[in-house]
Amino acid sequence: MPGLLEVKDLAVAYDTVGGPVWAAKDLTFDVEGGEVVGLLGESGCGKSTLLLAILGLLPPSARVVKGSIRFRGRDLLERPPSELRRVRGAEIAIVFQDPALALNPVRRVGAQVAEVVRAHRDQSPGRCRDDALSTLAEVGFNPPDRVYDAYPHELSGGQRQRVVLAQALACRPALLLADEPTASLDSTTQAEVLGLLASLQARLGLAVLMASHDLGALAAVARRVLVMYAGTLVETGTPAQVFGQPLHPYTRGLSLAYPRVAMRGGVRPP
């Protein structure tokens, strides 16, 4: 059975005055249905560019030079913009790092979730509202009515990130792309959002491709980790393999730099 997402020989370049800068080179990997895959790399390594390329949302200065991005067997790069619009939000959704930037500050959050449903489903406003309410309940707002009428500024960072997750999940996508979804949250909220992601994945059979520079966040949810360095994939494996027996010097450096705590079976560096 082919994977849900199959990326093959992907190369993406940004055009600059000094010539092309390669943000991704020879990327080949796949994500199976219902699988959580982590994409580990430092800022600037090309993680976000890759996620945007999958959605067909690269900025004008960037272009896919070669390769293919197959989703459910069909190459997204060959599909017309109108068809991509139907895929985005309905079949593949994305959440970004900063939920405060992702939400419109002057509109109630419930309407912003319902809007996603309205864009993809031909149904009455009342049913869009019901779908939005049930998705808000799914991401942990119980009852969802109160948060529906709240403005983003009335919510905490963790609550805002859950609203953004509700937007992403409202149309039941098969694949969720997450770009540093917990980087702007503090540690207990981070654990809460990661726990929610894991339970949604299990409950909805959602596949997740999550980019992060945080080993801890990836170790908590990913079944498989891809390590990206300077636009290429340098290593892949389970969290135990990648963090415990890293092969590439870059991965080794990352793992070494992670503060582990004695009690939890890790080692405390000297």
Next chain:
Amino acid sequence: MNDEPLVRIRGLSKRYARRAAGRSAAVDALAGVDLTIDRGTVVALVGQSGSGKSTLARCLAGQEEPTHGEIRFDGADVASLRGAALRAFREQVQLLFQDSAAALSPRLTATEIVSEPLEIRGLGAPAQRRGYAMELMETVGLPSAVADRRPLDLSGGQRQRLAIARALAVKPRLLILDEAFAGLDAPIQAQVAALLHELRLREGLTYLCISHDLARMSVFADEVAIMFEGRIVERAAAAQLFSAPQHPHTRALVAAVPAVPPLAS
């Protein structure tokens, strides 16, 4: 050797007036904090956003006036300091922030940023100040090639080093690190932590580190104080905090630390 702790805070509270939905309501950001920091030690203040960590830091740095309570620095009541003594106190306590890109002027070059505190105080001739700034930049591991660059042309790690060099320019005794590692990639965090550790030993500095990252702090700090709703609810050596957390909130913070497989040697 002076046995008096460098910092002794007693019964510190800070109340902010706030208008909510037309009614006025008060928020107690600090609700009676007691904290001592011994000379040459690293104490971490760990808690969630909104627990009062940054308010405590600002009160300690003299940027906010506490509603009640007392802060003694090197034995002296900070509230009673005036004139030269107050200026000296402000030099001795320096703050380092999370977002070095926002904290440093984008219009000044690296050397100007480091020598500005001296210029403000009228210390040294311009050429001397530049020389001293270059020395400080070398101390924090910045190559001389960055001397005339501006903050936005530097990497995040280089900018944080630059902010450290600027803080050190006036020879402080206490550095308050307010989420100074957040936003940096793990290897860069580790490098900045190693630099701060080395500086502390060499210059006899004392650190108060503010963070929500219990894992990073447990490696960096001698002791960790857990802050919750404006109070310090627990204080212990880092290892002890993990093996036997006492307060429910400490247990929640410990439970939130992700388990990362150990690195095989």
